[in-house]
Amino acid sequence: MTVDSKIQRRGLMLILSSPSGAGKTTLTRDLIQLGDLSLSVSITTRPRRASEIDGVHYHFIGRDEFIFQRDRGDLLEWAEVHGNFYGTPRKPVLNTLASGRDMVFDVDWQGTLQILEHMRDDAVTVFILPPSLTELRTRLERRAEDAQEIINRRLLNARDEISHWDAYDYVIVNDDLDHAFKALLSILAAERLKRVRRDGLARFVDGLLAEDA
Ligand SMILES: Nc1nc2c(ncn2[C@@H]2O[C@H](COP(=O)(O)OP(=O)(O)O)[C@@H](O)[C@H]2O)c(=O)[nH]1
Ligand SMILES: Nc1ncnc2c1ncn2[C@@H]1O[C@H](COP(=O)(O)OP(=O)(O)O)[C@@H](O)[C@H]1O
Secondary structure, three states: OOHHHHOOOOOOEEEEEOOOOOOHHHHHHHHHOOOOEEEOOOEEOOOOOOOOOEOOOEEEOOHHHHHHHHHOOOEEEEEEEOOEEEEEEHHHHHHHHHOOOEEEEEOOHHHHHHHHHHHHHHEEEEEEEOOOHHHHHHHHHHHOOOOHHHHHHHHHHHHHHHOOHHHOOEEEEOOOHHHHHHHHHHHHHHHHOOHHHOOOHHHHHHHHHHOOO
16 A cells, blocks of 8 residues: 555545436446445335346335435435436445545436535536437347336436536546546546545645654
8 A cells, every 4th residue: 555545535425427328327336346435325216127136226115215214304315317216315425435435326417416515525526428319229228127118208308417417527428338437437536636635635744744854
């Protein structure tokens, strides 16, 4: 471990948004496999897809339970997307960031704006664009996880989601997956080095200046 990498800092919130099918879940999965970021597991009222595991991809809950948790103030943010409720449990986020570990969030533009309102300094926002809407349809159909009617609804919502692209710090066009992933890693690497995040820097510099060299 280098001296630089040992300087203490608070965890950051890497927030990814995109229209459905642009590749957020794939990019998030690849990031988590690196092992040094945690995924914020949302609660949702959406039915589970065949490939999804309860508690890993989402916590799948009923509408009444969602409203109960929301009204009790358990959520950092929440939104209704494609007719379902989604929300980010607050406690795991605050604990993880305080421990210095970074977190990845897959939330829509409404959730992103709510997080920015309260936690701007911790957040890094990235919008993922598809190379074209035709390719977006192809990806949703090839993924084959949703009924045609649900795919159509997601495509209809895509223009609205995309219209919020300019609220984000970074934008990546996910044409080639490898290229998009590398771009994401560059963003993460640079953001981890930001002076304002590194609480331990002042102490390190004090130590440097006090040295009797
Ligand atoms: N605001 C908010 N949006 C979420 C949350 N979890 C997921 N979403 C968004 O909900 C939308 C639908 O997600 P999902 O049902 O997994 O479908 P997919 O995007 O087609 O894989 C996406 O835009 C997600 O980013 C959350 O906790 N809060
Ligand atoms: N760059 C890419 N080129 C081709 N297919 C991709 C690319 N990125 C993702 N996909 C595929 O597109 C589909 C939708 O991706 P997914 O990550 O589920 O999107 P989202 O989470 O944004 O809805 C998946 O089948 C995924 O394997």
